[in-house]
Amino acid sequence: MEDTKTIYRPTLKAIEEAAEKLKGIASVTPLSKNARYSKQFGANIFFKREDLQEVRSYKIRGAYNKISSLSNNQIENGIVCASAGNHAQGFAISCKLLKIKGTVFMPSPTPNQKIEQVKMFGEEYVDVVLVGDTFDDAFHKAKTQCEALNKTFIHPFNDEKVIEGQATVGLEIIQQAQSNVIDYVFLAVGGGGLAAGLSSVFKILSPQTRIISVEPKGAPAMLNSIRNNQNIELKSIDSFVDGAAVKRVGDLNFAICKETLHRVVTVDEGKICQTILDLYNKDAIVVEPAGALSLSALDQFSEEIKGKNVVCVISGSNNDITRTAEIKERALLYANLKHYFIVKFPQRAGALRDFVVDILGPTDDITHFEYTKKANRDNDVAVVGLELKSPKDLEPLITKMKLHNFYGDYLNNKPDLFQFLV
Numbered sequence: 001m002e003d004t005k006t007i008y009r010p011t012l013k014a015i016e017e018a019a020e021k022l023k024g025i026a027s028v029t030p031l032s033k034n035a036r037y038s039k040q041f042g043a044n045i046f047f048k049r050e051d052l053q054e055v056r057s058y059k060i061r062g063a064y065n066k067i068s069s070l071s072n073n074q075i076e077n078g079i080v081c082a083s084a085g086n087h088a089q090g091f092a093i094s095c096k097l098l099k100i101k102g103t104v105f106m107p108s109p110t111p112n113q114k115i116e117q118v119k120m121f122g123e124e125y126v127d128v129v130l131v132g133d134t135f136d137d138a139f140h141k142a143k144t145q146c147e148a149l150n151k152t153f154i155h156p157f158n159d160e161k162v163i164e165g166q167a168t169v170g171l172e173i174i175q176q177a178q179s180n181v182i183d184y185v186f187l188a189v190g191g192g193g194l195a196a197g198l199s200s201v202f203k204i205l206s207p208q209t210r211i212i213s214v215e216p217k218g219a220p221a222m223l224n225s226i227r228n229n230q231n232i233e234l235k236s237i238d239s240f241v242d243g244a245a246v247k248r249v250g251d252l253n254f255a256i257c258k259e260t261l262h263r264v265v266t267v268d269e270g271k272i273c274q275t276i277l278d279l280y281n282k283d284a285i286v287v288e289p290a291g292a293l294s295l296s297a298l299d300q301f302s303e304e305i306k307g308k309n310v311v312c313v314i315s316g317s318n319n320d321i322t323r324t325a326e327i328k329e330r331a332l333l334y335a336n337l338k339h340y341f342i343v344k345f346p347q348r349a350g351a352l353r354d355f356v357v358d359i360l361g362p363t364d365d366i367t368h369f370e371y372t373k374k375a376n377r378d379n380d381v382a383v384v385g386l387e388l389k390s391p392k393d394l395e396p397l398i399t400k401m402k403l404h405n406f407y408g409d410y411l412n413n414k415p416d417l418f419q420f421l422v
Contacts, residue, residue: 008160008252010200015167018065022168025097026061027053031176031311036282041298042306048173048313051291055121057243057316058169059090059156062193065165066154067094067102074152075100082142084110084135085243086316087156092122103127103151105142107134111320157191158250167197173311174205182209183308184301188293188315189213189222189264190244192253198313199260210262214297216289217266219245226258240269240330243290243316267296270334273327276319288319289327333412336391340368340418342408343401344379359400363389381408 029049037045050058067079081091082105095102104118108130118128131141146153155162173182185202189195199211215222218238225231233248249257257264275292279285294312298305332338345351360366368385388394401407411418 007255009256010160010164010167010197012201012204014160014164015171015197015201018061018161018164019168019171021065021068022061022165025064026058026168028172029053031173034283037295037298037312041302041310044309045298046309046311048169048311050169051285051287051314051317055086055089055093056318057086057090057288057291058166058194058313059086059316060093061090061168062157062159062162062165062197063087063090063154064094064097065168066159066161067091067098067100069161070100070152077149078103078151079154080105080142080146080151081154081156082106082135082139083156084114084138086318088114088118089121089318091154092118092126095125096121096123099125101125101127102154103129103142103145105129105131105138105145107132107138109133111322113320113322114318117318155250157193157196158252159193160252162193163197163200163252163256165197166194167201169194169313170198170201171205173198174201177309177311180309182206182311184210184212184305184310185313186212186214186294186297186310187313188244188290189215189249189257190219190290191246192222192249192257194313194315195222195261196250196253196256200256203260211260212297212301213257213261213264214293215264215266216241216245216272216293217268219247220264220266221246221249222254222257222261223264223266225249225254226261226264229258238269240326241272241289241293243288243318244293265297265300267293267300268334270330272296273331274334276327277331285314286317286319287314288316291316291319332387336394337388338367338385339388339394339397340383340385340411341401342411343382343384343406344408345382345406347380354404355406359397359404359406360386361388361393361397364393364397383411 029052031046031048034045034047053060079102084106088104104126115128131138143153187194195213202209202211221234231251231254237245237247239245272289272292275296276287279287291314365387367387370383372381
């Protein structure tokens with residue numbers, strides 16, 4: 001087993017110096033009480049609104065703090081980052097503000113909206129290079145260029161200056177809370193930059209505060225590593241929560257977090273999607289999936305946090321509108337309201353009408369229908385998606401389908417078949 005002794009932890013002096021550097025660069029974002037969540041949980045729930053930064057995430061803090069610390073020689077040789085999201089934007093605006101030339105490596109499938117945002121923030125100081133199919137491809141290409149041309153790689157999380165920059169979020173929360181005791185802080189954890197920085201500040205200035213880090217269920221890199229007391233790389237991840245889905249957390253970050261976090265929990269991606277929709281519809285707040293992580297975990301602590309002062313870090317709002325349909329779909333699947341079936345239709349006139357009239361309930365809605373004619377001598381088949389009003393409607397629906405010989409298979413609990421057919 002590797003040595004997990006902490007070799008670095010940010011000092012209060014270093015974090016305060018980072019905060020001084022960031023004056024006029026990163027916004028001091030609001031710490032505001034949310035009435036709806038406070039009522040729901042019987043607690044004082046405050047949002048730390050890092051989604052209101054100019055680049056719409058806290059990432060500018062770490063990127064600027066790191067880049068502004070570089071030597072003249074490093075600046076002359078050039079700097080590089082790899083990112084398909086918030087780190088790239090924080091890097092780009094830092095390059096422009098500091099008038100330093102930088103290169104951003106992004107995967108080729110990166111949505112054009114994100115590419116244009118990086119170019120807008122960086123202007124003539126940033127070149128965007130699209131390479132490979134995944135973040136790992138872009139990451140390896142960026143590192144290769146750094147080694148070949150002696151450029152400096154600006155890591156999104158596994159870096160002392162980046163951690164100290166992200167730690168200023170925690171410093172601001174404590175300053176804004178003034179004399180009020182903060183009982184809990186919930187925050188997203190991906191690579192661990194924010195978690196390591198913020199938890200270090202609270203360890204020094206507010207050690208009684210419980211720090212709860214939240215990961216997506218499909219990418220529990222920090223949770224697995226802490227459970228095993230060593231930094232473990234996941235073999236595969238669900239990349240939907242792109243701002244927090246990593247295969248391996250930073251070594252520096254892990255060494256800090258295993259000693260400063262009180263708990264790490266995971267949240268189903270579908271639950272995260274429902275939180276995104278609720279924030280938009282009920283609070284007029286737009287968040288990206290990682291930005292909803294902290295709030296999505298609150299119901300796991302509903303008894304614990306009653307009557308307490310709770311801060312949830314809303315980490316970012318760089319949400320691509322083209323993902324709305326997928327977000328709604330995942331939320332419905334998680335709520336057990338969206339169901340996919342293989343339906344067998346007898347080869348006779350009126351079979352589809354009978355299915356609609358005799359099988360479906362009055363509030364059931366067909367949202368997907370893909371028909372394959374003449375699957376065999378007796379039946380045609382279709383992949384049918386149904387949206388129900390209540391999870392209780394599922395069993396009666398399946399019973400009627402079987403009774404009338406329409407039932408072929410249920411796809412929701414067959415992920416491989418589901419991905420292939422839907």
